[in-house]
Amino acid sequence: MAILSLQSVSKSFGALKVTDDVSFDLNAGEALGIIGPNGAGKSTLFNLITGNIQPDRGRVLIDGQDVTRLPPMDRVRAGIGRSFQIPQPFGHLSVYENLLVAARFGGEIPASEAPGFCMDILSRTGLATVAEKPSGGLPLLQRKRLELARAMATRPRVILLDEIAGGLTDAECVELVATIRSIHAEGTAIIWIEHVLHALNSVVERLMVLNFGRMLMIGQPDQVMASPEVREIYLGIEA
Amino acid sequence: MTLNRNLGLCLAFLALTALYALPAIAPRAMVQDLFGILTLLVLAMNWNLLAGFAGLVSVGQQAFVGIGAYAMFAAIILAGLDPLVGVLIGGIAAALFAVPMAFFAFRLNGAYFAIGTWVVADIARLAISQWKALGGGTGTSLPKGTAKEMAFVDQIKELLDVSSAAAADALTYWLMLSLAVGVLIASYVFLRSRMGLGLQAIRDNENAARSVGVDPVKLKALVFLLTAFGTGLCGALAFIQITRVTPDAAFSVIDWTAFVIFITVIGGIGTLPGPIVGVAVFYLLQRLLADYGTIYLIVLGCLGIAVMLFARRGLWGLFIDRTGIDLLPLTHRPPRMVASRPAAHRRSA
Known part of the structure; x- marks a missing residue:
């Protein structure tokens, strides 16, 4: 059974749809990376998982239990830990x-x-x-x-890392990645939003691409990065 | 550090013994003076817990003083109860009033919370001034001899060999001193506990606190109710000695909140000894500048601004920074050695 599931989760702020029908499962001990252009809704997705924001539609499940209406404090105790983009x-x-x-x-x-x-x-x-x-x-x-x-x-079973390598030097980044790898090796599942792709791809087993709140693609990192659509949207490289 | 701490504790014990012995050795005027200082100290310690540790900058604490005072007067005049029972009822009434007040005020943050609490306090003042049984807008006085007929006054009169009025003053003074000591000890124990740690995390960053499992609403509500109870008790006790209550006096924002904020800020907001230092400075200034009219208030204002600009942790914070001595430290020090991994880093499913 998936440790964390999102089922058709959507969220709008006024007329702006920041999360649009996003669904995925995260298995126990898995590491999932999330990439996407600025404003794609990556941090909002974290806030929906942690309960800082309530979705307009859809469900969030931890171990198959619906936690959509639970406050952040209860989700932490259910095993969801997080870091913030700005410390x-x-x-x-x-x-x-x-x-x-x-x-x-x-x-x-x-x-x-x-x-x-x-x-x-x-x-x-x-x-x-x-x-x-x-x-x-x-x-x-x-x-x-x-x-x-x-x-x-917080003894998480799933740890959400929001651009934790952003702003670091290469040497600092290597040190941080080693720590994240050791956490992952102990069996903690990870969802990691990151723009430092070499760091991200050295840890994650799957990669998800978000664009305008929609999940564009999810799969193995090399397959995702080879996708012409992803390369155009995220890297600005025309196919 | 331990030597400093032990020395501090010895000095505190001696000071406390002297303070408890005061009604037996000092003139009545001095006891009354100190009662006023202790009243401000209790209010300042409560406000410090609220603003300095929970981040709830309330400008409506006069609501709890007023509610406490009026509940005590109602208990004596309308129900014929002993004033000491009335004081307890005053505290409970203030805590009960804090429930709907929190329901309204907790929807607001920062400056809006401050203004919101002030507005609620003023609404309470206006509502109380409609209570005709307690004199409406002009207020009322305690029935003649009420203080002298309080429980334990006769025993104190015999013990100290003083008049009934002096014995009543001694009793209220001891109660206020005990309340101050009680609030100080309770604050220390609370802030050193798990809940105190969570409270300080909320003060620093409510969003991050929530993300590590702290429930901000529950903790802030608890502190709001506890400080309302302490402030209500203090207000009721203060008005036994004043013997007369009016809406304007009982709900005075200057007397019960503005001076209290000044005392806490200059003493050291967010430190436990801060209000004690602040109230001593406030009393000295009051004594020194009593004959200078408005200059007194100007000096108070200038001193408050200077402390906020140049010593943001107040005089006590300045003292700690210079000497490294903290008599009531709230910090949790890490253990020196890591012997083993005592708890799993990942919880089981």
């Missing part, structure tokens, strides 16, 4: 406390186990040395890492 740290709290919030609420980890659990994630994401620093003053790479670490602390 949103709890700026007055330390890096460690950012994870502690996620572990205690979303991850439902008991108080006695939470410190060790959080420190382990901080070590894996390369943030252990800045654990006590206020998160509001971190540079971009560490903010991106914190987004990933905080999502991990």
Whole structure:
């Protein structure tokens, strides 16, 4: 059974249709990439999955259970973790406390186990040395890492990554991809929106292309990238 | 750091002992003065919890003072209850009033929330001024001798060998001091807990807090109700000593909210000792500038602006930054060593 399913999900803001009849299944442990031009509705799709936005039509299912009307907090506890495109740290709290919030609420980890659990994630994401620093003053790479670490602390079965490699140098990107690969190797399913295609294609098993809110294509990355329609719309290369 | 902490705790214990002993050794005027300071301190600590930790900048806290005071007067005049029972009813009435107020105000954010709470408080003032049984717009007074006939006044009178009026003052002073200590301890315990951590996450970023499983509405509503209860108790207790209530006095935005905001901001918003420092500075300024009329208010305003510009975490925040000493730290420090992986990183289906 699919761990996450979207069935004919649509969403409009006024006359603008930002998500148009999108359906797909995500299997347990699978990594799915999402690409598309700016304004294609990629982040909106994440917001529909996490419950930050309610769809006008269609259903969202986790493990076959309809969660369409559940608030974001309940979906986190059902196993959906997310990072934001623009990092949103709890700026007055330390890096460690950012994870502690996620572990205690979303991850439902008991108080006695939470410190060790959080420190382990901080070590894996390369943030252990800045654990006590206020998160509001971190540079971009560490903010991106914190987004990933905080999502991990909710103990997700599906983790949604929104342009987490955007703005990073190649070296920083390689480090981040290694961490994402290790999360995936442990069996966590991933949906990753990204414009850094070499990073994305080194992790995902399937690729989805969105354009004007519609799902244009879904399949293996090399097949999708070879599609003339995708190359024209996304890369601007005429067939 | 531990030495500083122990020293701080010893000093706090000594100060508290001296404060509790005050009615036995100090003149009545000083007890009354300190009662006023403690009233502002309790209000400031409640407002700090609301604005400094939950991000709910309310300008309508006078609604809870007024409701608490009027409920207490109603309990005494209309139901013939003891004033101390009336104080408790005042707190409960304020908390009950907070339920519909939250229903309205929680639909608003930021500056709109601030204005919205002010509007609700003013509506409450206008509604209360229609309550003819409690004097309508002109208000009413406590029946003569009410304070002197309060529970425990006779025992205190014998214990301290003072007049009934002084014994009543001592009782209300001790109750206000205990309320201040209670609010401080409860705030510390609450903010160190899981819920306190969630509350600070909401203050920093409500959307991100939701995405890690924190329920902002539930937590903010809880804090709103708890601070309404504390503010209502404080208002009721304050008006036992004032002995007369009018809608304008009980719902005064200047006395019960503006000064309270000033105290919290200069002391250190978002820190627990901030309101204590703020109320001490406020009292000193009041004493020093009492004879200078409007200059007093101008100086208060200038000081508030200066602190907001140059020491955004207030005087207590400045002290922490300079010395590194924090007597009531709320931070959760990470463990030094990672022994093992205590919990699975991925939950089972």
